[in-house]
Amino acid sequence: MPNLGLEIKRKCRLCGKVFLIKTLDSYYCCKKCSDAAYAKKKRTEAREKKLALIAKSVPKVSEFISVREAVAIYGVERGMLYLMIRRGDIPSINIGTKMTRLNRKDLEKAFVKRPIAKYIKETPLPKKYSLEPEDCYTIGEICEKYHINDSSVWAHVRKYSIPSRQIGNYVYVPKEEIDNLYKSEE
Ligand SMILES: [Zn+2]
Structure with missing residues (x-):
């Protein structure tokens, strides 16, 4: 974060000392306080x-x-x-x-129950995909259907680890995953 052109004072979240902040995301007066706060959080x-x-x-x-x-x-x-x-x-x-x-x-x-889900991730069942062409889009079809260019589609496929399969000159990606991905972004 860039240095601020103005002087903002804040109270250290750990020791309470008022200090001049260096960046908008500084909440502790010194390294000692920020390290101690981090250890406490852990x-x-x-x-x-x-x-x-x-x-x-x-x-x-x-x-x-x-x-x-x-x-x-x-x-x-x-x-x-x-x-x-x-x-x-x-x-x-x-x-x-x-x-x-x-x-x-x-x-x-x-009492109110503690939130458990925040600390234990339920392990999702491994998903099974059909990579049969009839259950898939080609990259070109995705571009056309969702008006996205192919490099974005590729970036998303990689980012979300969506499986793909190449047959001849075409790469097939499961329709279900693609529809979920782009529909949820609306
Ligand atoms: Zn402090």
């Missing part, structure tokens, strides 16, 4: 990911779940949850030492 992400994995592993049919699982599924900190259990805000049952179980229904009422 730690948070790692923790959220760990929680998401625990949350995902809890069977949907389990009516009673542990404190650890509750923390992973719902946006509540462990300390706060224990406090609420002690105060009786959240009903609990003890099935043994350190084996507190909570009813999901009570938790649903009290």
Whole structure:
């Protein structure tokens, strides 16, 4: 980003010190603060990911779940949850030492679920394509149908890893993929 011709002051997002920004995307007063903020962000992400994995592993049919699982599924900190259990805000049952179980229904009422999808990517099933000419467009047909030049089509085919097949002088690309690609850009 180019240097700004004007002086803009901002509060450092980490230490709160007011500083003169060098570029529009500077949010920290110094390298030390920006490094520390980055490390903090990474730690948070790692923790959220760990929680998401625990949350995902809890069977949907389990009516009673542990404190650890509750923390992973719902946006509540462990300390706060224990406090609420002690105060009786959240009903609990003890099935043994350190084996507190909570009813999901009570938790649903009290908390909002953490977003899991942000941290665990559902692995999509590998797509099967038909590269038979009747299921494909040639590059020329794509240009004509969508009014795009062939170098753009090629760039998109490469960018989105769309499979292609050459037969004689023609390159065939699955219709389905191309239609999805260009329709969604409207
Ligand atoms: Zn700072």
